Amino acid sequence: MLSIKDLQAKVEEKDILKGLNLEIKPGEVHAIMGPNGAGKSTLGNVLSGREGYEVTGGSVEFGGKDLLDLEPEERAREGLFLAFQYPVEIPGVSNLEFLKASVDAVREHRGEEPMNSVEFMKLAREKCKAVNLDQNFLKRGVNEGFSGGEKKRNEIMQMMLLEPSVCILDETDSGLDIDALQVVADGVNSQRSPDRSFIVVTHYQRLLDYIVPDYVHVLADGKIVKSGGKELALELEEKGYSWIDEGVA
Amino acid sequence: MTEAVNQTFDYAAQALTFAEQTQAPAWLSSLRSEGVEAFGKFAWPTRKTEHWKYTNLNALTKANFSQAPISTELSEAQAKPLFDIAELDAVQLVFVNGQFSEVLSSDLTDLNISGTVEVVRFSDANDAQQATITAELGQITLNDQHMFSALNAGQLEDGVFVRFLKNKKTEQVVQVVHLTTAQDEAFSVNARLLVVSETGSQGTVVESFVSDNVSQNALVNSLTECKLEDNAKLFHYRLQLEQEDIIHIGGMHVEQQASSQLESFHVGLGGKVKRVDVVVNHEGSGAHCDLKGVYLPQNNQHIDYHTCIEHKVPHCTTDEVFRGIIADQAKAVFNGRIHIHKDAQKTLAELNNRNLLLSNKAEINTKPELEIYADDVRCAHGATIAQLDDNAMNYMLSRGICRQEAEVMLSFGFINELLDGVAHQPIQEKLRPILAQLFGKDESLTRHITEI
Numbered sequence: 001m002l003s004i005k006d007l008q009a010k011v012e013e014k015d016i017l018k019g020l021n022l023e024i025k026p027g028e029v030h031a032i033m034g035p036n037g038a039g040k041s042t043l044g045n046v047l048s049g050r051e052g053y054e055v056t057g058g059s060v061e062f063g064g065k066d067l068l069d070l071e072p073e074e075r076a077r078e079g080l081f082l083a084f085q086y087p088v089e090i091p092g093v094s095n096l097e098f099l100k101a102s103v104d105a106v107r108e109h110r111g112e113e114p115m116n117s118v119e120f121m122k123l124a125r126e127k128c129k130a131v132n133l134d135q136n137f138l139k140r141g142v143n144e145g146f147s148g149g150e151k152k153r154n155e156i157m158q159m160m161l162l163e164p165s166v167c168i169l170d171e172t173d174s175g176l177d178i179d180a181l182q183v184v185a186d187g188v189n190s191q192r193s194p195d196r197s198f199i200v201v202t203h204y205q206r207l208l209d210y211i212v213p214d215y216v217h218v219l220a221d222g223k224i225v226k227s228g229g230k231e232l233a234l235e236l237e238e239k240g241y242s243w244i245d246e247g248v249a
Numbered sequence: 250m251t252e253a254v255n256q257t258f259d260y261a262a263q264a265l266t267f268a269e270q271t272q273a274p275a276w277l278s279s280l281r282s283e284g285v286e287a288f289g290k291f292a293w294p295t296r297k298t299e300h301w302k303y304t305n306l307n308a309l310t311k312a313n314f315s316q317a318p319i320s321t322e323l324s325e326a327q328a329k330p331l332f333d334i335a336e337l338d339a340v341q342l343v344f345v346n347g348q349f350s351e352v353l354s355s356d357l358t359d360l361n362i363s364g365t366v367e368v369v370r371f372s373d374a375n376d377a378q379q380a381t382i383t384a385e386l387g388q389i390t391l392n393d394q395h396m397f398s399a400l401n402a403g404q405l406e407d408g409v410f411v412r413f414l415k416n417k418k419t420e421q422v423v424q425v426v427h428l429t430t431a432q433d434e435a436f437s438v439n440a441r442l443l444v445v446s447e448t449g450s451q452g453t454v455v456e457s458f459v460s461d462n463v464s465q466n467a468l469v470n471s472l473t474e475c476k477l478e479d480n481a482k483l484f485h486y487r488l489q490l491e492q493e494d495i496i497h498i499g500g501m502h503v504e505q506q507a508s509s510q511l512e513s514f515h516v517g518l519g520g521k522v523k524r525v526d527v528v529v530n531h532e533g534s535g536a537h538c539d540l541k542g543v544y545l546p547q548n549n550q551h552i553d554y555h556t557c558i559e560h561k562v563p564h565c566t567t568d569e570v571f572r573g574i575i576a577d578q579a580k581a582v583f584n585g586r587i588h589i590h591k592d593a594q595k596t597l598a599e600l601n602n603r604n605l606l607l608s609n610k611a612e613i614n615t616k617p618e619l620e621i622y623a624d625d626v627r628c629a630h631g632a633t634i635a636q637l638d639d640n641a642m643n644y645m646l647s648r649g650i651c652r653q654e655a656e657v658m659l660s661f662g663f664i665n666e667l668l669d670g671v672a673h674q675p676i677q678e679k680l681r682p683i684l685a686q687l688f689g690k691d692e693s694l695t696r697h698i699t700e701i
Binding site: 050087090093105141 | 645
């Protein structure tokens with residue numbers, strides 16, 4: 001479904017990803033952990049096609065297509081979704097209008113009709129409820145004045161509406177209290193299915209108690225340096241990252 | 250002397266000749282002669298004239314503006330959609346090319362007996378109304394400081410008088426419309442409005458300026474004076490929606506007495522030359538002025554807003570926000586002045602101006618001016634100029650929205666924040682598609698803004 005081979009990328013002339021390999025099959029949940037500055041967020045940004053992140057080598061195949069050859073909006077329409085670490089506030093653009101524009105763009109790409117407003121409103125309300133957001137959030141500006149937890153729940157709601165095939169959660173747990181974490185994790189778990197994969201990027205093992213991964217990878221200095229099952233996360237929590245660095249060296 | 254200067258003097262002389270020829274009721278004659286006299290004292294503005302530094306009036310010298318009454322062939326079905334606001338309970342006074350249109354206007358008979366508001370044209374005013382008009386007209390605007398106010402008085406022929414009656418609240422909106430259509434020869438329109446909100450009254454006035462298409466050859470000189478007596482509340486809208494080739498010089502001059510409240514909202518599309526002066530005088534303690542505006546020039550258009558809030562007495566408040574989006578090679582000017590006089594203690598005044606430039610050739614000259622002579626006040630002002638936010642753009646792209654639509658949504662969003670705050674929902678709904686279309690000519694780019 002998503003096949004990353006020897007991916008290298010730089011940001012502002014600085015090499016961040018230095019030959020990253022990752023193979024993700026349908027339905028799998030992969031956790032990526034690693035110390036600060038390892039390139040975890042860069043991976044999400046490079047995959048989503050953000051400007052300023054320059055790919056200098058390697059390849060990424062997504063659903064049979066060359067992902068790196070696609071524009072950012074085409075990647076989203078093809079089914080790639082990045083839940084932002086810091087969702088952007090856009091005052092003046094209502095959440096509802098933003099959601100509908102995005103859902104219509106994806107639907108039209110799949111050859112479906114845009115949704116009618118009434119139908120969409122109903123669907124959006126339903127998803128609001130699923131992530132425990134008040135319906136008033138639909139009328140407000142995109143993420144405008146939302147708390148950290150509300151922003152993350154809004155991200156999960158977008159994911160539910162867009163029904164992507166690969167979801168990258170970029171430190172979705174940062175800034176969340178336990179209750180909010182539970183809501184977000186429930187939202188993600190409800191979306192798990194045999195044809196949808198997840199990449200969960202996180203610093204802490206805590207999130208993985210709620211979203212249980214099939215694989216855990218350690219990213220350090222722009223490469224995956226160790227991979228294992230979910231028990232690897234526990235080991236990291238206990239010993240920190242330094243033992244891996246030592247092992248690699 | 251260059252030729253351009255000679256031509257410039259031609260315009261002023263021409264304007265004065267018109268003033269002499271104007272047919273108007275005799276009781277307005279002293280106002281007119283004062284206006285003519287005041288106008289005659291102005292030197293024609295050049296780039297060195299501070300007040301007109303960034304707005305060049307050469308366009309006024311490029312045509313021979315006639316002032317003859319102009320007939321129009323526009324049908325009711327063509328005209329109405331230009332200014333009608335759906336779901337808004339409004340009495341309409343419609344002027345086409347400066348001439349009152351009985352056909353397009355509402356019947357005022359019922360309104361004037363409702364006992365909450367009086368609306369009358371100067372030419373139809375009864376003795377009592379004439380007395381009020383002569384007492385109030387020209388009292389708020391300063392003819393020696395505003396040359397086009399002086400000219401407006403000098404050329405005064407007719408106008409509209411609105412009086413919101415003491416301690417009455419009316420939901421019925423008074424809409425004054427100036428519609429221009431392209432004519433064989435360039436022509437000028439002199440528009441005048443006087444609003445008196447009596448003590449404790451509440452009412453709404455909408456000024457609409459519209460044109461039938463992009464090719465226009467009118468010069469509109471519009472002047473509005475509003476007097477808000479104690480505890481009066483006035484909602485005021487100035488919707489300047491004429492297209493492309495219009496020349497529009499406008500003024501709105503307000504006097505606020507004690508504890509009165511003004512909510513004034515301005516929209517300005519660009520034109521060949523557009524200039525609007527908004528002056529609010531806080532004359533009574535406890536008055537509040539809420540002044541909001543958006544200006545949206547594109548192509549080669551030009552628009553200039555000069556605002557000035559005079560805090561003359563203590564305990565008054567001002568909340569002023571103007572935002573501009575400047576596209577293509579358009580130019581905009583914003584000059585926002587707040588003047589706190591020495592007795593105006595405990596003033597709270599804020600002025601914020603933000604501008605979005607959509608192209609490398611777009612231009613904005615913005616200058617917030619705060620002049621404070623009192624020592625116990627809280628004031629803030631700020632101006633910013635920016636381009637579309639990369640983070641917001643990236644976020645929208647990452648959700649599958651195409652770049653063009655994202656640009657339209659983000660641009661519109663920038664002014665939509667102010668539009669959302671408009672008290673009258675039907676006015677929001679009238680403006681939303683008109684303004685959205687400025688950023689996306691193609692319906693597919695604006696559909697998500699207008700459908701929800």
